[in-house]
Amino acid sequence: MLSNVRTLWLTFLHLFHRSETVGYPETKPYMAPRYRARIILSRDPDGAERCVSCNLCAAVCPVDCISLQKTEDQGRWYPEYFRINFSRCIFCGLCEEACPTYAIQLTPDYEMSEYERPNLVYEKEDLLISGTGKYPDYNFYRVAGMAVPGKDKGEAEREDPPVDIHGLLP
Amino acid sequence: MTLGFGILEIVVSLAAMLSAAAGLTWVERRLLGFWQDRAGPNRVGPFGTLQAVADGVKLLFKQDWIPPFADRGVFILAPAAGMATVLLGFAVIPVTAGWSVAGHLNVGILFFLAMTSLGVYSVVLGGWASNNKFALLGGMRAAAQMVSYEVFMGLSLLGTVMLAHSFSLVDIVMAQGRMWFIVPQFLGFVTFLLAGIAETHRLPFDLPEGENELGAGFHTEYSGMKFGMFFIAEYAGIVLIASMITTLFLGGWLGPVLPPVVWFLLKTGLTICFFILLRAALPRPRYDQLMMFGWKVLLPVCLLNVAVTGAAILLFSPTG
Numbered sequence: 001m002l003s004n005v006r007t008l009w010l011t012f013l014h015l016f017h018r019s020e021t022v023g024y025p026e027t028k029p030y031m032a033p034r035y036r037a038r039i040i041l042s043r044d045p046d047g048a049e050r051c052v053s054c055n056l057c058a059a060v061c062p063v064d065c066i067s068l069q070k071t072e073d074q075g076r077w078y079p080e081y082f083r084i085n086f087s088r089c090i091f092c093g094l095c096e097e098a099c100p101t102y103a104i105q106l107t108p109d110y111e112m113s114e115y116e117r118p119n120l121v122y123e124k125e126d127l128l129i130s131g132t133g134k135y136p137d138y139n140f141y142r143v144a145g146m147a148v149p150g151k152d153k154g155e156a157e158r159e160d161p162p163v164d165i166h167g168l169l170p
Numbered sequence: 171m172t173l174g175f176g177i178l179e180i181v182v183s184l185a186a187m188l189s190a191a192a193g194l195t196w197v198e199r200r201l202l203g204f205w206q207d208r209a210g211p212n213r214v215g216p217f218g219t220l221q222a223v224a225d226g227v228k229l230l231f232k233q234d235w236i237p238p239f240a241d242r243g244v245f246i247l248a249p250a251a252g253m254a255t256v257l258l259g260f261a262v263i264p265v266t267a268g269w270s271v272a273g274h275l276n277v278g279i280l281f282f283l284a285m286t287s288l289g290v291y292s293v294v295l296g297g298w299a300s301n302n303k304f305a306l307l308g309g310m311r312a313a314a315q316m317v318s319y320e321v322f323m324g325l326s327l328l329g330t331v332m333l334a335h336s337f338s339l340v341d342i343v344m345a346q347g348r349m350w351f352i353v354p355q356f357l358g359f360v361t362f363l364l365a366g367i368a369e370t371h372r373l374p375f376d377l378p379e380g381e382n383e384l385g386a387g388f389h390t391e392y393s394g395m396k397f398g399m400f401f402i403a404e405y406a407g408i409v410l411i412a413s414m415i416t417t418l419f420l421g422g423w424l425g426p427v428l429p430p431v432v433w434f435l436l437k438t439g440l441t442i443c444f445f446i447l448l449r450a451a452l453p454r455p456r457y458d459q460l461m462m463f464g465w466k467v468l469l470p471v472c473l474l475n476v477a478v479t480g481a482a483i484l485l486f487s488p489t490g
Contacts, residue, residue: 004452011451014205021209 031108033134036093038109039084041124042102042133049128050103050140053079057095057104065089075148076141082124087117101140105133180261180271187260191405192222198405198446205450226398234394237300244299249392249399252292256406259285263413264340266423266430278339279331282414283324286369290316292403293371293378297388308387311457312378315368318464319375323365325472329358329479330418343422350421354482357475359419361468366411368464370404373449377457412441 022029031037044050053070054077065088071080095104114120132138147153154161196211196219203210212218236245262281264273275281290313297309331337333354334345342351352359368375379387389400416422416437423430425437455463 008447008451011205012447014207017207019204019209020207023209023212 031110033108035108035110036091036096036106038086038107038112039089039091039095039122039127040105040107040129040133041082041127042105042129042131042135044139044141045132045137046139047130048076048141049078050101050138051079051082052077052101052103052140053082054100056098056100060094060098062092062094063088063090066095075146079124082127084122084127085120086112086122087120102133102135102138107133176271179269183260183265183271184257187257187406187409188402190409191402192226193219194405194408194442195225195401196221197442198449201443201446202450205447229395229398232394234396237302237391239301240391241299241301244295245391246396248292248296248299249396249403250292251295252289252403253399253406255285255289255292256403256410259289259410260406260413262339263410263417264343264422265413265434267340267343269431270340273340274338277337279327279337279342279418282339283320283327286323286407286410287316287320289369289403289407290320292400293388296392296400297378300388300391302391304385305388305390308378308380308384308390311380312371312388315371315375315377315460315464318461319365319368319468322361322464322469322472323369325469325476326358326361326365327418328472328476329355332476332479332483339417339422343417343424346421346424350419350424352419355419355475355479357471358479359415361472361475362418363415364468366415367445367448368460370407370411372404372408372445374452374454375460376454377460380454408442408445409438412445413438415441 042050051068053068055068055070058064058066058068065085066083067085068082069080071078091106093106096106099105112120141148141151141156143157143159145153145156145159199221200210200212200218210218211221214220214224236242259282261271262273262275262278264270272278272281293312293316294309297305297307297312300306330342330351333351334342336342336345345351364375367373371378377387379389381387384390389397392400413434416434420437420441421433422437423434425433428436
């Protein structure tokens with residue numbers, strides 16, 4: 001019986017405790033920079049699309065919410081379309097881990113509710129941002145040994161000129 | 171008192187009672203929130219005060235479903251009976267000396283006890299007519315619980331009646347001019363409080379509902395405004411028991427400085443808050459524990475209280 005009275009008293013004291021509730025739309029919680037929410041496609045420092053449509057993200061996606069088609073322009077690979085169905089996405093971040101060019105990245109923006117389900121399918125225009133995201137200096141074509149306009153084979157960073165393997169000279 | 175004024179009084183009392191009961195749902199959720207370190211409903215209107223209105227509108231627009239296997243007539247009658255008995259019980263509560271529908275009724279306490287006893291029918295019939303095993307179990311529990319707690323609900327008030335020499339609630343309040351009855355009748359107060367909680371089947375004693383084992387107990391099959399009536403009847407029952415406690419043990423409208431109405435509302439409100447605190451703090455006992463507590467602890471305590479009070483009155487009364 002006494003323990004009941006004690007319980008009553010201790011519960012009553014909670015009237016003077018601070019509420020743990022975060023009044024969400026008014027006060028937003030802190031989101032860490034690495035928080036995994038809305039997915040974006042970043043651009044390289046020169047403003048070109050980073051995505052080379054290697055399909056690794058689509059392959060690794062456990063819920064198959066990514067769909068893309070490769071196209072080519074003067075040696076550079078682009079996605080012809082890049083589509084993420086956010087009504088399926090589970091924000092696991094595996095696509096970001098799989099991406100070899102830092103193109104696909106997850107951001108702390110989680111406010112993406114929609115009244116109609118089709119609006120949750122994001123096309124490439126919705127996904128592409130104008131900046132570089134978390135990796136400001138990285139440019140895939142500057143370090144990769146692919147020939148693109150303005151950069152021939154052997155001209156990439158830390159790349160030697162190509163060797164003529166049929167030549168006899170040392 | 172003219173007839174027109176009497177009717178006006180009844181209408182005002184009914185409206186006040188019903189809106190208090192509806193508003194109480196908000197008060198309860200808010201207070202529970204505070205006691206659990208969260209905010210409670212605070213979105214609809216200022217501080218969430220219109221939450222009760224929103225809930226009412228929602229309940230009105232819900233499908234009013236009567237299961238095909240239910241006993242139709244009784245099924246509809248049960249919530250109405252619960253509501254009616256609680257509202258009738260409020261008739262004898264004197265808010266102030268001059269303001270009560272039937273506060274001077276010379277069998278006021280008996281009328282109140284009769285109305286709370288009739289309230290059992292609402293729960294039992296609701297559980298029975300639903301033709302559902304969980305509802306029936308809830309109804310049976312309610313019957314056993316309310317009948318056994320009613321036994322000493324009456325007994326716990328006997329001491330008060332003896333001290334006041336009257337069954338009329340106005341007279342009982344008047345008799346508390348020198349000292350509130352909570353002091354000489356502390357045991358009576360505690361037992362009546364516990365019986366009142368059991369009577370309104372409020373949370374430590376809400377076994378008729380027992381969400382975790384019976385679905386929703388006796389109102390499992392109820393929906394829409396019929397459920398709403400059970401719901402409002404429960405809250406009106408809390409207001410009724412709280413105002414009874416105020417009247418019988420806390421000196422009713424008596425108090426210094428403030429006007430009598432304010433004193434009555436203040437005491438009733440604090441008692442209601444205590445009811446909600448009980449809900450926030452205490453777990454539900456097992457069913458056999460509940461019955462054991464009633465028959466083996468509270469009933470003897472009540473009898474002891476009656477005996478001691480009677481002896482004291484005989485000893486100290488000027489005539490004896």
